[in-house]
Amino acid sequence: MSVVQAVALLTVACAGTAVVLIGEPLRQILALGVYGLTLTVLFFALQAPDVALSEIVVSSLGLPLIAIAALRKIRQQERRHEQDERRG
Amino acid sequence: MSPRARLGLFALAGPGLLAVLVIGFLGLPAFGDYHGVYGLVVDGVELGERHATDMVTALNFDVRAFDTLGEEYLLFASVVGVVVLLRQLRGEHDDERGEAEREDGEGGERDGHDGSEHAFAGASDALRGLSLVLVPMLIALGVYLVIHGALTPGGGFQGGVVLAAGPIAVLVAGRYLAMKRLAPDWALEALEAAGAGAYALLGLGGLVLAGVFMKNFLPLGIPGHLLSAGSMPLNSIGVGLEVTGAFLLVWSEFLDQALLVRRGADG
Numbered sequence: 560m561s562v563v564q565a566v567a568l569l570t571v572a573c574a575g576t577a578v579v580l581i582g583e584p585l586r587q588i589l590a591l592g593v594y595g596l597t598l599t600v601l602f603f604a605l606q607a608p609d610v611a612l613s614e615i616v617v618s619s620l621g622l623p624l625i626a627i628a629a630l631r632k633i634r635q636q637e638r639r640h641e642q643d644e645r646r647g
Numbered sequence: 648m649s650p651r652a653r654l655g656l657f658a659l660a661g662p663g664l665l666a667v668l669v670i671g672f673l674g675l676p677a678f679g680d681y682h683g684v685y686g687l688v689v690d691g692v693e694l695g696e697r698h699a700t701d702m703v704t705a706l707n708f709d710v711r712a713f714d715t716l717g718e719e720y721l722l723f724a725s726v727v728g729v730v731v732l733l734r735q736l737r738g739e740h741d742d743e744r745g746e747a748e749r750e751d752g753e754g755g756e757r758d759g760h761d762g763s764e765h766a767f768a769g770a771s772d773a774l775r776g777l778s779l780v781l782v783p784m785l786i787a788l789g790v791y792l793v794i795h796g797a798l799t800p801g802g803g804f805q806g807g808v809v810l811a812a813g814p815i816a817v818l819v820a821g822r823y824l825a826m827k828r829l830a831p832d833w834a835l836e837a838l839e840a841a842g843a844g845a846y847a848l849l850g851l852g853g854l855v856l857a858g859v860f861m862k863n864f865l866p867l868g869i870p871g872h873l874l875s876a877g878s879m880p881l882n883s884i885g886v887g888l889e890v891t892g893a894f895l896l897v898w899s900e901f902l903d904q905a906l907l908v909r910r911g912a913d914g
Contacts, residue, residue, distance in 0.1 A: 560678045560679070608800035609701070609703035609704070609800045609801065609802070610703075612792070612800060612801055612805040613804060613805055616805055616808035616809060616812075617808070620808060620811075620812050620894075621808060621894060624815065624898050624902075625897065625898065625901050627905075628901040628902050628904065628906075629905070631906070632905045
């Protein structure tokens with residue numbers, strides 16, 4: 560195992576732990592994107608550039624957009640429920 | 648079960664699990680140790696007999712082209728499922744709200760929102776400028792990844808998602824409706840269907856012209872040239888179109904749900 564691979568593995572471990580420890584969903588989505596970037600570096604260091612490309616497009620684009628849209632929708636609904644309750 | 652009993656059970660099971668894990672890890676092959684024959688065979692066959700230089704793409708579009716067809720239609724079916732589900736729900740929702748408004752008469756005047764207005768306009772000038780630069784760059788990179796699938800790392804899937812990110816950069820600039828104009832739903836549906844159909848048709852072409860479904864039937868060219876590796880570049884373009892359409896369609900359905908402010912829904 561080269562130094563680059565070892566460092567990449569350690570970064571993935573740190574970023575993954577960070578994603579688990581962050582409780583707030585929006586920050587968690589951003590941390591997940593960063594985690595995907597560290598995974599991309601790891602795959603690249605392990606000589607799998609095709610997988611690295613797939614990982615970066617899915618983790619930094621595909622997943623966060625859907626998750627953020629879903630989060631926004633949930634908050635909209637929460638707001639509406641509050642208003643309905645206030646209105647009676 | 649009381650917490651104490653649970654803790655006791657864990658005290659028994661935990662060390663056992665740890666022991667099994669340690670034994671398992673000790674039996675693992677060393678880091679980077681590779682004994683597979685398959686990879687070596689693919690390396691030899693795909694460059695020599697198919698003139699492809701990126702083995703992963705060659706694997707996807709030649710060795711297991713039929714599996715890729717299944718994955719294509721898996722994506723296709725799941726996107727159609729999402730679209731059908733979300734459009735149905737939205738329709739029901741609109742009807743319900745519409746009736747409520749008719750009932751209380753002035754309900755529609757509660758807020759100034761038009762049905763088509765979007766609530767995402769917080770982009771700074773710097774972000775707008777940057778995303779304007781990003782759009783052509785993303786599209787160029789996506790096209791490059793798709794058409795060079797058989798030559799360099801990348802291919803239809805990766806390039807397709809990068810292409811789909813082009814219109815998303817317009818959204819990041821706070822222009823959701825401009826994004827909708829750039830990539831209208833009907834065009835995305837057509838793109839997705841055309842891509843999926845093209846891949847299947849290439850397979851049928853192999854059946855008709857070479858006698859086996861998905862078999863290469865085009866000239867192989869010189870390894871490393873853009874037009875080489877037989878039908879792989881075409882396969883890659885088919886997959887690229889489908890993935891672009893599929894991702895944009897799913898995103899725009901989700902974003903429709905989240906961003907479009909409906910009458911009385913967000914006042």
